[in-house]
Amino acid sequence: DQQVKQNSPSLSVQEGRISILNCDYTNSMFDYFLWYKKYPAEGPTFLISISSIKDKNEDGRFTVFLNKSAKHLSLHIVPSQPGDSAVYFCAASRPNNNDMRFGAGTRLTVKP
Amino acid sequence: DAGITQSPRHKVTETGTPVTLRCHQTENHRYMYWYRQDPGHGLRLIHYSYGVKDTDKGEVSDGYSVSRSKTEDFLLTLESATSSQTSVYFCAISVGQTYGYTFGSGTRLTVV
Numbered sequence: 001d002q003q004v005k006q007n008s009p010s011l012s013v014q015e016g017r018i019s020i021l022n023c024d025y026t027n028s029m030f031d032y033f034l035w036y037k038k039y040p041a042e043g044p045t046f047l048i049s050i051s052s053i054k055d056k057n058e059d060g061r062f063t064v065f066l067n068k069s070a071k072h073l074s075l076h077i078v079p080s081q082p083g084d085s086a087v088y089f090c091a092a093s094r095p096n097n098n099d100m101r102f103g104a105g106t107r108l109t110v111k112p
Numbered sequence: 113d114a115g116i117t118q119s120p121r122h123k124v125t126e127t128g129t130p131v132t133l134r135c136h137q138t139e140n141h142r143y144m145y146w147y148r149q150d151p152g153h154g155l156r157l158i159h160y161s162y163g164v165k166d167t168d169k170g171e172v173s174d175g176y177s178v179s180r181s182k183t184e185d186f187l188l189t190l191e192s193a194t195s196s197q198t199s200v201y202f203c204a205i206s207v208g209q210t211y212g213y214t215f216g217s218g219t220r221l222t223v224v
Contacts, residue, residue: 006154034212043202043215044155089154091212098143098162099170100212102155 003027004092006103014111019077021106023090026071030092030101035064035075038087038105047088048075080110115139118203118216125223131190133219135203137183143206144186145170145213146178148199155202161186193223 005024013019023033031052036044050057050064050073057064063076077084090103115138125131135144146158157170159178167178175197177189190197200220204213 004154032209036212036215041217043204043217045215046211046213049210049212091155093209093212098145098160098168098206099157102147104152104154 001026002104003030004090004101004103006088006090006106008106009104010107010109012109012111013080015082016079019075019080019084019108019110021075021077021088021090021108023073023075023103024071025073025092025101027092027094027101028071029094031095032093033064033066033073034091034093034100035062036089036091036102038089044089077108080108082110082112084108085110116203116205116214116216118201118219120219121217122220123222125193125221127194127223128192131193131221133188133201133203133221135186135188135216137186137205139205140183141205141207142183144180145204145206146176146186146188147202147204147215148172149202149218150199158188158201190221193221195223197221198223 034049035047037047038044048062066073087105087107089105093100119134145160147155156172161167161180179187200218202218203216
């Protein structure tokens with residue numbers, strides 16, 4: 001059962017524009033949400049996270065928004081750069097639980 | 113870098129043969145994980161460990177076993193490999209809720 005869903009397998013944006021990656025979840029017990037970035041032939045790397053007690057977290061060009069009532073989070077990248085081209089995974093975890101759930105990933109392509 | 117290495121990086125094996133993948137960490141983290149990555153499924157947890165000789169099953173544990181005889185090593189074994197176990201396998205260590213996991217570079221396993 002897919003508790004974390006990324007419904008867009010791919011996204012293409014122009015350099016300098018905003019990239020918005022979306023993620024939905026079904027389990028209301030999730031209390032922490034993370035985004036990972038993955039380049040080919042490498043492992044995923046942590047990008048940004050947000051606790052369920054917040055609705056926004058910002059780190060440079062990256063901002064994550066959380067809408068708990070809609071069970072939806074999004075990652076905004078502004079401005080997008082060609083080096084941001086990668087697969088982005090959304091992940092969610094529950095308190096004191098070791099089964100972090102991941103979405104299927106969205107492949108972002110930033111065109112020069 | 114968290115000092116987590118996986119070996120081998122690539123392996124081709126025949127159906128029915130046993131295969132062992134190794135994960136090694138240098139930072140004495142208690143929690144270690146094995147995930148597999150497949151198109152359309154993202155990352156799915158196979159097994160995890162919360163200490164030496166302490167392991168538990170994840171979402172997709174059938175056909176896999178693990179062992180952890182030392183803090184730094186976490187082994188994943190496919191007792192009798194099947195074609196459905198062709199995948200990319202990632203080992204991870206937990207570095208706290210805020211930053212989630214640090215992943216190794218992955219092992220690409222092909223079962224023919």
